[in-house]
Amino acid sequence: MYNEINPVLNPPSLVEKSGYENKTILGFWVYLMTDLISFAALFATYVVLRNNTFGGPSGKELFSLPFVLVETFILLTSSFTCGLFTLAAQRNNKAQAISWLTVTFLLGVSFLSMELSEFSHLIQEGNGPQRNAFLSAYFTLVGAHGLHILVGLLWAAVSLVMVWKRGITPHIMNKLTRFSIFWHFLDIVWVFIFTIVYLLK
């Protein structure tokens, strides 16, 4: 529950116990925080430029909220199944881990394909990133998130093969923990994209 603590993200003391596992997870946390700063810069750019439509359509006319709500629930569910995958891996249950990771992967693929179909729809109607500053900022922000999802999917595929071939050793468990942290992080970033880009359009 609330006071349950990720043992790897919260080592008792890094001085006392500066093992390899703790260092890599802490290093990964540092990477996530710097990545968050680049997303913050893209968010600031988007909010500054959102009204510069150069006579083109605004977000209100372009985005369909129900479609994005479905996308949001797919990604949220994939974040949840990724948690179930972590639990299965911690219990060293290989079959369950593989099936939950596959579910997470498939949900991620459907999220990404929905996003790409939205992009191609916009571009086909002449509302590509070159149309105006608002759309440039939109494609950069949402595209950057989509690119992270793509990287996450590749990572999931590699993890899947690794677990299948080699089983869940402590070393592999450490890699899997980093993947699940990354995947949960992407859902947190999406919460803000959903709110700032789509809800407050």
Add this chain to the structure above:
Amino acid sequence: MNQAQSHGSLKSYISGFILSVLCTVLAFVVMQEHLLTGSALISVVVFLAIVQAWIQLQFFLHVGFKSRWTIAIFISTMSIILILVIGSLWIMHHLNYNMTSEQMDTHILYEEGMDTHSY
């Protein structure tokens, strides 16, 4: 990891999922049903997003903030983000205000009570 701990974690993932769904649906309903307008709407919806991010940090990522390093990195990142975002919005708002386009002209005249139509 023993059985009891795993069971507790399952509960934490399920409650995190349910709370996140609630936050998303609440924000969507507030938006769709036009329950609020203006800055109240923006504050409530952004507040719900921050709550949901916090829920996911706690229930999915299990960031307990018990290690001084994790806290230090988190706080410095948040400071940079606040300076970056609030600073950009503030500066660009003033820039728009001072480098007037026609649209902004009307807005400023209205805001300063210098609407030409009243003369």
